[in-house]
Amino acid sequence: MQVSRGKAFINRILSHPHRILASVFLIGFSLLALALPLLPLDPEGLDVIHSLAKPSLQHFFGTDEVGRDYFARVLYGGRVSLMVGFLSMAMSMGLGVMIGLLSGYFGGAVDFFFMRLVDVLSSIPWMILVMVFGMVFGRGLLSLVMVIGLLSWMETARIIRGEVLSLKEREYVLYARFLGIFPLRILFSHIFPGILPTIITASTAAIASSIMVESALSFLGRGVTAPMSSWGSLLQNAQKFLQKAPHMAILPGILIIITVLSFHQWGEALRESLLLERE
Template sequence: MNKSRWRNLKHELLDNKFGLAALAILFVFVVAAVLAFLAPHDPNQIIVQDRLKPPSGSHYFGTDDYGRDYFSRALYGGRISLAVGFLAMIIATGFGTAVGAISGYFGGKVDSLIMRVVDILMSVPPFLVMLILSVYLKPGIQNVIIIIGLLTWMNIARIVRAETLSVKEREYVLYAKVSGQSTFRMITMHVIPSVLSTIIVAATINIASAILMESSLSFLGLGIQQPNSSWGSMLNNAQGYISEAPYLALFPGLFILLTVLSFNVLGDIFRVAFEPKVNQR
């Protein structure tokens, strides 16, 4: 990518207090998830006599209905929620980039056929498909990642395809094509690097969508299964104790809100920084 775009991104981040706050929040969450093994309590240890204790010095976020330390479960739940978001994003971005680049590069009937298939897939509500697939597939983090990844690539494909239609007409791409380079090399060495900034923006927003989808599935009991936890599954377990122990819903709900909001803020900053009109300043 053009180095000026990275300079623009640096300026946008430094000039945007919300962007810096979003970056700090995500940094804290990622570090906390990585260092979850340092949690003061075993997240799966059941102590019945400690059930539904409010936040205190010994249990920072209180305990759940099984007496498990809620702070430790939130740390490990964050690890799963963030992992699902990042890994599902990698699947969706990789698949969507490949489909979009091929469609835009070849154009004509190939482009028309691929885009009609994408239109059909986008017309089907992805959450409905997730519910159906989750019923037939064994619940687990691997299947959740695959399902979300394979149901969120269409928007990325459309974005990459639109950029590729423009990039393939540029002089350096036409010169490379005339020089006899293979189609694979043309796409991987010239087209995709030229649209990488757009891919990064789409991937950033896709992470937020993946985390929300996982949270929704887990909230409905179709995602992460016990004894493991994610922020969505913690919200699901908190349903029956809203009046008795509201903190059970407060903490995971707040973490999901902050994470999704932070990724959306950063995605918007990336978009502004990588816009051509910004680069011309």
């Protein structure tokens, strides 16, 4: 007997304690990030006298080199990292799904063009592409989202193309084509619902990947610009104070790891729930 996707996903989450912890972390941190403007936290408040202070009751995560409360900076940095992750995922998934749909359904010259484009972009070392595009678009939140989104759609396009090649041979699709229904209507009314589970599952991995890429770019100095900060930029700044204040690197690093692992746990739960639904 089949169960609804939502119920199956929740059951998969509740069946593993680490997935429950991952869900609590993601939901809790996301809600906290949304509520940050309402909280009495100032990530830019200076207190030079107490610079590089260790974690205490007054400053839960200590302070940075100019006395700014590191707890506030980590929270605001996490909000930026999550924002980049979600927006980049939306852009990359949109591009990947659209190109995969068109390539798989129409085939021929359309398929050849898009797949050769995927091959070319995939063959170039990722870091070179990122650095070149980063110099073209400059620095900043919008530029970071565009760079990550434009350079992370290729694998999604391949996966979606494979799904479409299988689905377009189904009887209901062949019948729709026989009736002369407009191709775009067939794509979005008959084929798209069939690849939706794959899109949902791939999205969680894309968010985790985007957060990792953002952290790497910010660590290399190609991320967001001051006064805005992200977990990656906090790590980049913390490397100058590893001996005096190791907490400045440890805390955002741990949060990056936990966030990425949590999204992967959600992805595994989604994958298992979709497999259960098909049985």
